[in-house]
Amino acid sequence: MKNFFAILGGMGTLATTNFLLELNSRHNPTKDQDFFNYILFNHAEIPDRTTFILDHSAPSPLPALLEDIEKINVLQPAFIVIPCNTAHYFIEELEKATPIPIVNMIKETVKAIPSNFNKKIGLAVSQGTLESQLYERELLAKGFEVILPDIVLQDKINQLIYTFIKEQAIMNLFLYEEILEEFHSMGSETTLLGCTELSLANSHDPLKRLPVIDAEKILLDRTFQLAQELKIRV
Incomplete structure (x- = not known):
C-alpha cells in the first residue's frame, strides 16, 4: 500500500470509531478505490491517560504508545494522527521516537x-x-x-x-x-x-x-x- 497514513487510536474505541465514521463521511467517493489509504492501531489496552496523569504510580500509557510508534515506524506512513486529546500529554516523547510527522491535535x-x-x-x-x-x-x-x-x-x-x-x-x-x-x-x-x-x-x-x-x-x-x-x- 502506498500513500497512506496511520491512526493511533483505541483511546477509547468508540471515539476512534466515530473519528473514522466522520472522516469517511467528509467526501463522497464513487468507488472503493477512492477512499483513503490508512492503517489503524486500535490499541484498546493502553492504560488510561487521566489515571496516570493524576497518579504517577498508576500504569503509564507511554510504553504502549512508544511500542505502537515503533511498529508504525516500520510501516512508514506519511503522517500519524492520534484522536485522543489527553494522549498529547506524551506528545514530545512520541515525536522524539519517530521521524514521521505527528499531527498535534492541541x-x-x-x-x-x-x-x-x-x-x-x-x-x-x-x-x-x-x-x-x-x-x-x-x-x-x-x-x-x-x-x-x-x-x-x-x-x-x-x-x-x-x-x-x-x-x-x-x-x-x-x-x-x-x-x-x-x-x-x-x-x-x-x-x-x-x-x-x-x-x-x-x-x-x-x-x-x-x-x-x-x-x-x-x-x-x-x-x-x-x-x-x-x-x-x-
Whole structure:
C-alpha cells in the first residue's frame, strides 16, 4: 500500500470509531478505490491517560504508545494522527521516537481559532487534560480568555466521559447539553470540546443549540486535507 497514513487510536474505541465514521463521511467517493489509504492501531489496552496523569504510580500509557510508534515506524506512513486529546500529554516523547510527522491535535485546534476571536472560551476536557493544562497554556499564549469548570461541573464532564460513554456506550445528550448550558451561564460564549468522548456526544447531538469548538472535528479537517494531498500523489 502506498500513500497512506496511520491512526493511533483505541483511546477509547468508540471515539476512534466515530473519528473514522466522520472522516469517511467528509467526501463522497464513487468507488472503493477512492477512499483513503490508512492503517489503524486500535490499541484498546493502553492504560488510561487521566489515571496516570493524576497518579504517577498508576500504569503509564507511554510504553504502549512508544511500542505502537515503533511498529508504525516500520510501516512508514506519511503522517500519524492520534484522536485522543489527553494522549498529547506524551506528545514530545512520541515525536522524539519517530521521524514521521505527528499531527498535534492541541496545536491544530488552537491554531484553527481566528486570532481576532475575542470571546470567552469554556474548557470541557478530561480531568487529565485539565490538570496538565494542555489546552489552557496554548489558549492563554494566544491571548484567549479561558473559563475553567468548577469542581461540580468537572464532575459532570467526568461522568459523561467515563460513567456513560466509556463504561456504558450511552451518549446521555441531556447531560451533554447541561454541561454546555453551565459553561454558558459562567460567561462562556463558546465551549472547546477537548475530549473525543465529548466530540462523540457532539456528533450525536441533533440540537447543537450552543456553539462549540470541537477538537476532534478540527483534527478531522486537517487529516482530510493531508489525506487528499496523498491521493493526488503519483
